[in-house]
Amino acid sequence: MSSAQSVIDQMSSFMGAFQLLAGAVAGISLLVGGIDIMNMMLTNVTERIREIGLRRALGATRHDVTAQFLAEAIAITVMGGLIGTVLGYGLSMSLSGLVGGMVGGMAIAPSASAQSVMLAVGICIAVGVLFGYYPARRAARLDPVDALRHQ
Numbered sequence: 001m002s003s004a005q006s007v008i009d010q011m012s013s014f015m016g017a018f019q020l021l022a023g024a025v026a027g028i029s030l031l032v033g034g035i036d037i038m039n040m041m042l043t044n045v046t047e048r049i050r051e052i053g054l055r056r057a058l059g060a061t062r063h064d065v066t067a068q069f070l071a072e073a074i075a076i077t078v079m080g081g082l083i084g085t086v087l088g089y090g091l092s093m094s095l096s097g098l099v100g101g102m103v104g105g106m107a108i109a110p111s112a113s114a115q116s117v118m119l120a121v122g123i124c125i126a127v128g129v130l131f132g133y134y135p136a137r138r139a140a141r142l143d144p145v146d147a148l149r150h151q
Helices: 002-047 049-057 062-102 114-140 144-149
Strands: none
Touching: 002 049, 002 062, 002 114, 049 062, 049 144, 062 114
16 A cells, blocks of 8 residues: 555656646746747837827827737737647647557547636736837837937
């Protein structure tokens, strides 16, 4: 009995370490993805300086410009998250069919709860807001006159 318990304890310890490692990899991936989003949004602001100046000259407030660029950043991250979720689920379905066939026709089915998908979308929104805020504020703080003069 104690040998079975020791195997269970070892397996539990291994799974805990594996989850910690997977969490670290996911955190680094989110950081890199967030930096990419910020870089893309800063480029977007630079390319659209005249548009921002025109909007501000026509009466758009700083809040309006900030909200626009934050919405764009959130849309990019949510679309990326949804595409990643669909691809991940499709890949897990493919692998489960492959592994199930190799193990003698065993039925192995991946599961993704609605809560986990909503958590992933929530994290995507948080990354969009966190890394899209600086470019959005930078766009909102542009002087309309200088922005309209920009070549």
